[in-house]
Amino acid sequence: METPINLTALSSLLGIPGSTPLTTREMNERLQVYLYPPSKTSGRLQCFVSSLSQAFRVLGVRLLSRKEAIREDGTFRPGIVVIAPGDYPDDELAINRVSALYNTIIVGIHDMPAPLHAGSSTQNKLDAIVSRLAWDMVHISIYLDDDRWTVCTMNGGVVELPGPCPLPSDIQATLVPKLAAQVVPPRPSDINFLPGTLASTSAIFSSIADDFTACARLWRDNDYLLTHTSRESLHYRSAFYRKVVARYLDQRSGMSYGFFARQLPQAVPPAIPCETAPAPGLTETPDDGIAVRVLDSWYRVKPAAVIVITTRSGCRKTQLDPATDLVSITLDNGRITFRTGSEHPDSSPARPSFDTLTILAHALGNTFIASLLKTLRPSWNFPGDLASKGASMTHWHGYPQHGQHELISEGYFTHGEHNPPVSCSTPQSAAYSLLGKLEALEASLKTGRPYRGDIHIEPHHGTNIVGSLDLAQTARLLNG
Structure with a gap:
């Protein structure tokens, strides 16, 4: 498969197998x-x-x-x-x-x-x-x-x-x-857990928490994000199989679907144009920059660590308590760090979302888009928006019934409709998130409409809305 990023580099950036x-x-x-x-x-x-x-x-x-x-x-x-x-x-x-x-x-x-x-x-x-x-x-x-x-x-x-x-x-x-790939929760061995280290009393966290709360209220009448199936409500053949399901879900209390997320503000350097395409089989390092193809030209982008505030696995998305339901995830050179707030109870350990890697792939993709736009379209607002206020992400297991036209007119570009219908939490889902964002950028450049975000359609799964609008603004559009 020909991709705008070398697959070896992609696997290193996201921490996924190179053979995916x-x-x-x-x-x-x-x-x-x-x-x-x-x-x-x-x-x-x-x-x-x-x-x-x-x-x-x-x-x-x-x-x-x-x-x-x-x-x-x-x-x-x-x-x-x-x-x-x-x-x-x-x-x-x-x-x-x-x-x-x-x-x-x-x-x-x-x-x-x-x-x-x-x-x-x-x-x-x-x-x-x-x-x-x-x-x-x-x-x-x-x-x-x-x-x-x-x-x-x-x-x-x-x-x-x-x-x-x-x-x-x-x-x-x-x-x-x-x-092609099994639905699995993020494995503890793949994540650095730092409970109680999220600065949940800071001014920036308070502002972000307000956006989550307003967003949750706007989604309250939409049953796509009301769903939560308790593990204890299921019928099992025996106590043994009950324990097997508990272990499979990493002791989560149940399954809920969708997430809200806010990427923290991040300034990035402009991409560097390349005179020629990278040599086949060339090993790329983050320090040298990752070669990215956009409209048949090549650029080098220096990847940076990304930090995202998001909802913890299993929480009720429309009734959020920011003190206990928001967590921080970081992706740095393929390694994930997970932090909880100081007020999160030790008796109920938070778990990272099944979508953790997809969330971080979208965040990393945003930094690539900002870096490329600084070089290709320096007058467009997306790099400045990412540097000053970050970006928001909304995911639910459904497709837009309202607001898609308004999002497109705001500068959001759709991709993913023709991808293979993989499940959430898979390496493919993360890869499609980042690669599709570059596809959306090319659509923006071809039409001349300034890029502000993307609408990532996941067949047989759901939708990710990612971009400069905050969570509450996105929720207002999507919920009529």
Whole structure:
């Protein structure tokens, strides 16, 4: 895949694996799938699994034999996808064969309609999806009906496809990207935790907290950010599986969706034009600057550490208490630091959002845009706005019903609609956030409309609104 930033440099900046596949073709080549023998089956299940297997073969996905998929100790080989069709008794669940919680994706297939009802609230739909995932101990569920099949994911995504059996094109466009990387919370080993070190009594924090509070109030009547599924409200097969889910969620109390964030003000130096493209395979260092292509010309941008104030994982986004619900995250040379305020109770440790890396990728991308604009369009306001007041970020699991036209007229540019529909918390999601921002910059330069931000559409997932407007201004536009 040709990208405006060298992929090795991108992986170093974001702290993601250099081998991260970004196209569906690359994802197909990396996928390894094992068909777990069903305990009970049906004609419809057999037809679907047969068509699914054939679709994988057509796409070049490797199907594993039992010997290839299961090690001598009876556990699955790490890094594979397990397809588990039908219902299983407790002792035959595929989850029993994983060697670690974050190295195997399990997909359940059910001969029944999706547990969703027309007219159900967003909260009820989310509860139904997550409850079934927890009961079956799978990461993705596929439901079969007479005339369609439905994919449901941990992030509340629902995708309906026509026909009783899958076509290769449907699998490539919808399922493969969801199997390319697992939804996992940020791992403690990847983050430097500094509890109680966020200066939550400072004047700048107080001003930012007011913006969060005003934003939360404006979203209060929109059920996209009201949703919160408690871990304790789910039904489990046994206390053991309850503990497995708790460990998978890193002891979070439940799952809520979306985030608000404010990037702290940051001045950046102008990008330096390059006379020639960087040599293939050249190792780039932050001190030398990262080569970035914009409209077929190359520039060097010096990456800087970025700091973002954001909502903690699991908090109720429309009823924020800034003293306990706001945290700080920093990205510096691929390493993340997480800070909580001094008033956050020790008895209830805060957790970083599943979207932490995506948030920081957007913040880093903002500094790249500002640096490039200082050179390409020094009269435009975005670099000065970032230096004086920072930037805001709003994410929810839905798409703009109001305000998108107004945002575009304000200088926000849309990207991401045609990206593979990966899940949140994946390396791909972070990479698309940064790369897409450069795509939005090019659109701005071509049209001559000054850049103020971007509207990042994530297929089957949601929307990120990132730019110079503060959180409350963005909320007013989006909520009519």
